[in-house]
Amino acid sequence: xxxxxxxxxxxxxxxxxxxxxxxxxxxxxxxxxxxxxxxxxxxxxxxxxxxxxxxxxxxxxxxxxxxxxxxxxxxxxxxxxxxxxxxxxxxxxxxxxxxxxxxxxxxxxxxxxxxxxxxxxxxxxxxxxxxxxxxxxxxxxxxxxxxxxxxxxxxxxxxxxxxxxxxxxxxxxxxxxxxxxxxxxxxxxxxxxxxxxxxxxxxxxxxxxxxxxxxxxxxxxxxxxxxxxxxxxxxxxxxxxxxxxxxxxxxxxxxxxxxxxxxxxxxxxxxxxxxxxxxxxxxxxxxxxxxxxxxxxxxxxxxxxxxxxxxxxxxxxxxxxxxxxxxxx
Amino acid sequence: xxxxxxxxxxxxxxxxxxxxxxxxxxxxxxxxxxxxxxxxxxxxxxxxxxxxxxxxxxxxxxxxxxxxxxxxxxxxxxxxxxxxxxxxxxxxxxxxxxxxxxxxxxxxxxxxxxxxxxxxxxxxxxxxxxxxxxxxxxxxxxxxxxxxxxxxxxxxxxxxxxxxxxxxxxxxxxxxxxxxxxxxxxxxxxxxxxxxxxxxxxxxxxxxxxxxxxxxxxxxxxxxxxxxxxxxxxxxxxxxxxxxxxxxxxxxxxxxxxxxxxxxxxxxxxxxxxxxxxxxxxxxxxx
Numbered sequence: 001x002x003x004x005x006x007x008x009x010x011x012x013x014x015x016x017x018x019x020x021x022x023x024x025x026x027x028x029x030x031x032x033x034x035x036x037x038x039x040x041x042x043x044x045x046x047x048x049x050x051x052x053x054x055x056x057x058x059x060x061x062x063x064x065x066x067x068x069x070x071x072x073x074x075x076x077x078x079x080x081x082x083x084x085x086x087x088x089x090x091x092x093x094x095x096x097x098x099x100x101x102x103x104x105x106x107x108x109x110x111x112x113x114x115x116x117x118x119x120x121x122x123x124x125x126x127x128x129x130x131x132x133x134x135x136x137x138x139x140x141x142x143x144x145x146x147x148x149x150x151x152x153x154x155x156x157x158x159x160x161x162x163x164x165x166x167x168x169x170x171x172x173x174x175x176x177x178x179x180x181x182x183x184x185x186x187x188x189x190x191x192x193x194x195x196x197x198x199x200x201x202x203x204x205x206x207x208x209x210x211x212x213x214x215x216x217x218x219x220x221x222x223x224x225x226x227x228x229x230x231x232x233x234x235x236x237x238x239x240x241x242x243x244x245x246x247x248x249x250x251x252x253x254x255x256x257x258x259x260x261x262x263x264x265x266x267x268x269x270x271x272x273x274x275x276x277x278x279x280x281x282x283x284x285x286x287x288x289x290x291x292x293x294x295x296x297x298x299x300x301x302x303x304x305x306x307x308x309x310x311x312x313x314x315x316x317x318x319x320x321x322x323x324x325x326x327x328x329x
Numbered sequence: 330x331x332x333x334x335x336x337x338x339x340x341x342x343x344x345x346x347x348x349x350x351x352x353x354x355x356x357x358x359x360x361x362x363x364x365x366x367x368x369x370x371x372x373x374x375x376x377x378x379x380x381x382x383x384x385x386x387x388x389x390x391x392x393x394x395x396x397x398x399x400x401x402x403x404x405x406x407x408x409x410x411x412x413x414x415x416x417x418x419x420x421x422x423x424x425x426x427x428x429x430x431x432x433x434x435x436x437x438x439x440x441x442x443x444x445x446x447x448x449x450x451x452x453x454x455x456x457x458x459x460x461x462x463x464x465x466x467x468x469x470x471x472x473x474x475x476x477x478x479x480x481x482x483x484x485x486x487x488x489x490x491x492x493x494x495x496x497x498x499x500x501x502x503x504x505x506x507x508x509x510x511x512x513x514x515x516x517x518x519x520x521x522x523x524x525x526x527x528x529x530x531x532x533x534x535x536x537x538x539x540x541x542x543x544x545x546x547x548x549x550x551x552x553x554x555x556x557x558x559x560x561x562x563x564x565x566x567x568x569x570x571x572x573x574x575x576x577x578x579x580x581x582x583x584x585x586x587x588x589x590x591x592x593x594x595x596x597x598x599x600x601x602x603x604x605x606x607x608x609x610x611x612x613x614x615x616x
Contacts, residue, residue: 067424069431118606121362121423125557126606129599132554136596146592248550252435255428290442297435304429305413 028173032166041165043281045237048172049230050277054257054269055179056226060219062264063192065199066115067124071254073131074104074224076246078231080144083241087150100232101225108224112217135246149242152235168233179226184266195219249293256296259303262312271311334587335580336466342579343476346572347537349559350482351530357566358503359520362427365434367552373535374544375441378450388452392536396529403528407521441546451543475537482530487568499523551595558602564612
């Protein structure tokens, strides 16, 4: 009930959301031209990348309850597709984004199709195996430089942007906004309610006429698509691509961030992604790069044990509102 | 050539069985998804590496001695896990456990990385490079030992779970926990014992692992894929199924390495895992 009330409030103000979205986009597009701070863009790129990944993960993992442990595979596929197109055919970022989205949406649909048989734990293990397999395939593909990968030299930045990384800032903001809006649309629509019913009890949902398979297919495809979009600009950021980018760190972060923020909520993954990736960036600069992985591990254990509702759940409890997520009458 | 690689595959299979048997016990019988099991094997390997460089004792002997503290560790791990998650609903528990153990995996892996660094570590023993000729086929001794150890562990645990009262109690708990409680059994104690045994096998597997190949902290995630492939293919709850699935995967990876290339051999394990999940999630040997 609570969730629906909140959603109606949100839904009744689409204009406000639209204005806010456009305003953020305009500011983000203009800012890099005036405010030329390479380090800021370097850090915020990673933060935004995780906002997209966590939001994308949450669409299938949070709403429908299918835990994907292979986000790195999707991310890596997106990065490889876009990097390969640029490196070999000199096709730019836009083509890379479209192709990566298509490839990862297809992989997402495949994963969604697999849920016809695979549930819970077996699904999680299957996604992990998929990401490991994708890595093995790239390690053995001579076209993408096997285990060495290949170097990417980005084109000159479109004027008036001072550098390519400054140009990537509005690009990433745009992708992040689109993914959050898509996630929001899904949440407030009948699809979202259907997905939540799958999470609560798939058999019961199916028996009262929820088209569970179609919904899962849709959610998995969307989730994959946005993970691919998160990966597509990465070659232009990191300036090289190698099988190492399909790192377990990305998969574990994509699970940890929604968990820390609040699984199955709209803002939880965003909050978790911003907080955790900001902490990780500070830790990897000031202490050591492997400490940031340790932080994720420790936080996962703490949250799964003590606060499975995430920070939003804690916040709601503090202000005395019951958790809106995972309500079971 | 092909016959050689099949025989080598059988030896490799014995090694895979040693790596996976603990997961069959925890994942199949106790229903704890200890995805960190390979990481515990790595922890054992690193402890054995340190003790070996101090005392020059044989890695397998140290591994056998480590089974005692690892058994205790397993019991403690189960009791902690049970305390933390027994209140959660049954359906959520496996997934929550999975995420929890992924956290444990990450933490342990980074601790190993901080202590030992990314450098590959290995132990050279007198039998590291020697081989035995059996029926005209050259068998590397280290893999022969791994096969023997793997088969002994599986057979011993199989006998324990089928012939002894306590072992049967573990299987009874896996079958129907409530019924065991109604009969006056204590599922928590039985499961703690089984988790201890699972962890004890990790100590032996750690000794075999560092004897067979050089180790590095991020090796565990590859082993996760491999061991789950073995356990799920083997039907999750059957120890003999695990042994046969290990042989199958050993032969498959070995033949792939011979016919195609070494880099693809791990990929074969993942493909077999995915194919099993897609076509026959209950594994080859459904009981």
